[in-house]
Amino acid sequence: MASRQNTETEPQDSQQDAHPSENNSRANCNSQPVDPAPAASNGEDSAMAWHPPKHAPVPARVSASLPERMDPALDPSSLPPPDPSLESGNGSVQGDAAQPGTPTCLRDGNWFLKLLQAETARMEGWCQQMEQETKDKDISEEVMGTVRSAVGSAQLLIAQKFQQFRGLCDENLNVNANPRPTAQDLAGFWDLLQLSVEDISVKFDELWQLKANNWQLPEKKVLESHHISPQ
Numbered sequence: 001m002a003s004r005q006n007t008e009t010e011p012q013d014s015q016q017d018a019h020p021s022e023n024n025s026r027a028n029c030n031s032q033p034v035d036p037a038p039a040a041s042n043g044e045d046s047a048m049a050w051h052p053p054k055h056a057p058v059p060a061r062v063s064a065s066l067p068e069r070m071d072p073a074l075d076p077s078s079l080p081p082p083d084p085s086l087e088s089g090n091g092s093v094q095g096d097a098a099q100p101g102t103p104t105c106l107r108d109g110n111w112f113l114k115l116l117q118a119e120t121a122r123m124e125g126w127c128q129q130m131e132q133e134t135k136d137k138d139i140s141e142e143v144m145g146t147v148r149s150a151v152g153s154a155q156l157l158i159a160q161k162f163q164q165f166r167g168l169c170d171e172n173l174n175v176n177a178n179p180r181p182t183a184q185d186l187a188g189f190w191d192l193l194q195l196s197v198e199d200i201s202v203k204f205d206e207l208w209q210l211k212a213n214n215w216q217l218p219e220k221k222v223l224e225s226h227h228i229s230p231q
Helices: 002-031 042-048 051-055 057-070 093-098 101-106 109-134 141-173 183-212 218-226
Strands: none
Touching (some): 109 141, 109 183, 141 183
C-alpha cells in the first residue's frame, strides 16, 4: 500500500512542479509580448512587428492622463485674465454690457474741460504764431486787417463762449448746483462751439494762403484789371 501511495504522490508532485513552470511561462508571455518576435520565422516577422505599436500607446495614454488628473486647473489657466475694472469676471457678457456705459460715465465736466483746454491752447497758438509771422513785415493794411479780424475772432471766442462753457462744466461737477447741467447739455453746447471754431479755422487757413503768396491778395489784381478805363 505504501508503494501505491508513493506512486500516487509522485505524479502529483510532478504535476505541482509542472504548474509553476507553466505559470512562469505564462507570466513571461504576458510580461514580455515582444520576446517571441526575434524567434519567429521570416513570414511571421511582418505579422509580429505590428504587435508592439498596439501595446505601446497604452502607457503613453496613461502618462498623458496623469497630469490632467493631477492639475485640473490647466483649462482655466488657458483663458485670458478678467478685466480688473469689472466687479466680477464671469465671462465676457458682463464686460460687453459694461462697455456701452463707459463712455457716458467719462463724458462729464472733467472730460469736457480737457477738450476745452486743448482747444484753447490750439487757438492761442494760432494767434501767437500769426502775430510773429506778421511782425516787422511789409504787409498792406488790407492784409493786416484780415489778420486782425481772424486773431480778434479767436480771442473773443476764447474770452466769452469758452469761459461760459467752462462755467457749465464747473456746475456739472458741483453736486449742489441748481440747476445742474447734465452731460447732454454739455455735449450740445460743445457742438455749438465747434461751429464757431470751424469758422475761425477757415479764416486762419486763408491767412496761411496769404503767407504762401507773400502776403499778397491775388484777387485784388483781378479786380483792378476790370476797373481800367478804355482809351
